[in-house]
Amino acid sequence: MSRPMVQRPVGAAIALRDDALANALLEEWLGERRQPCSLFLDVDGTLLDIAESPDAVHVPRELCVALESLHRRLDGALALVSGRPVDSLDRLFAPLRLPSCGSHGAHWRVHAGEPLRHEAERPLPAPVRQRLQALARAHPGVLVEDKGSSVALHYRQVPDAGPPLASALRELLGEPAGAGLRLLPGKMVYEVIAHSSDKAQAIRRYLDAPPFAGRRPLFIGDDVTDEPALAMMPALGGLALSVGHLLPGASASFADAASVRAALDRAARRTSR
Numbered sequence: 233m234s235r236p237m238v239q240r241p242v243g244a245a246i247a248l249r250d251d252a253l254a255n256a257l258l259e260e261w262l263g264e265r266r267q268p269c270s271l272f273l274d275v276d277g278t279l280l281d282i283a284e285s286p287d288a289v290h291v292p293r294e295l296c297v298a299l300e301s302l303h304r305r306l307d308g309a310l311a312l313v314s315g316r317p318v319d320s321l322d323r324l325f326a327p328l329r330l331p332s333c334g335s336h337g338a339h340w341r342v343h344a345g346e347p348l349r350h351e352a353e354r355p356l357p358a359p360v361r362q363r364l365q366a367l368a369r370a371h372p373g374v375l376v377e378d379k380g381s382s383v384a385l386h387y388r389q390v391p392d393a394g395p396p397l398a399s400a401l402r403e404l405l406g407e408p409a410g411a412g413l414r415l416l417p418g419k420m421v422y423e424v425i426a427h428s429s430d431k432a433q434a435i436r437r438y439l440d441a442p443p444f445a446g447r448r449p450l451f452i453g454d455d456v457t458d459e460p461a462l463a464m465m466p467a468l469g470g471l472a473l474s475v476g477h478l479l480p481g482a483s484a485s486f487a488d489a490a491s492v493r494a495a496l497d498r499a500a501r502r503t504s505r
């Protein structure tokens with residue numbers, strides 16, 4: 233006799249199990265008192281829900297309260313690690329200011345109150361910047377985000393523009409004008425970048441100095457630009473957690489940014505008692 237077919241939500245079940253594991257690991261690491269950890273957090277897609285445009289994101293007040301409390305609890309060893317410039321992070325999280333590194337590691341501050349330090353950032357050459365503006369004009373709906381040493385072309389509002397943008401950008405980077413520049417893909421975005429920093433280097437820099445030095449690093453990220461940092465965590469005795477799906481190096485993944493926020497909120501409430 234044939235048995236009835238049972239439809240199992242395999243993908244959903246794995247995601248739920250992974251989310252529970254990510255929550256448990258975060259709780260264990262932030263609750264650990266003998267071996268204190270340092271916490272590194274990607275921003276878009278990890279702390280904040282993805283929005284239609286970079287300016288349309290919402291920063292919940294409870295998130296700022298939780299981050300401030302965890303920053304205190306970790307003796308200052310909590311940093312935002314973002315592709316956004318730090319001045320954009322400061323505007324979003326105002327009045328909260330945290331140790332932060334921006335533009336994929338090109339500039340950073342170790343302590344909340346200090347001025348930014350910069351890697352030898354060179355601005356994107358003017359002719360390249362003009363080509364990128366023209367490319368965006370040729371694809372109405374593509375948004376240009378100019379970060380100084382890089383320019384991001386966002387195609388979230390016109391997904392069909394993604395493939396032609398990618399091939400035009402590869403062509404540009406193959407020309408003499410594009411020598412030494414990098415193409416960084418992200419979530420519905422291509423970024424042309426004039427420096428060589430990445431988030432893995434940025435986190436290593438933090439780990440060399442107090443209050444981060446001597447602590448086990450924990451990094452949470454969601455995107456391809458987070459992969460070098462996620463992948464290096466196990467070798468540093470650290471922990472990597474991803475968001476949305478399991479990325480290389482991550483021990484578990486949160487279902488989404490809301491789940492990360494809820495886990496940080498619970499951890500902050502526990503530790504502030």
Ligand SMILES: O=P(O)(O)OC[C@H]1O[C@H](O[C@H]2O[C@H](CO)[C@@H](O)[C@H](O)[C@H]2O)[C@H](O)[C@@H](O)[C@@H]1O
Pocket residue numbers: 274275276277278281282283284285286287289313314315316317377384386388418419420421455457
């Ligand atoms: O490293 P992150 O903090 O994750 O920053 C990565 C990029 O995030 C922003 O773009 C992304 O989020 C936008 C808002 O949700 C969304 O509209 C866009 O499609 C995403 O690519 C930011 O604008 C970039 O500068 C960051 O590099």
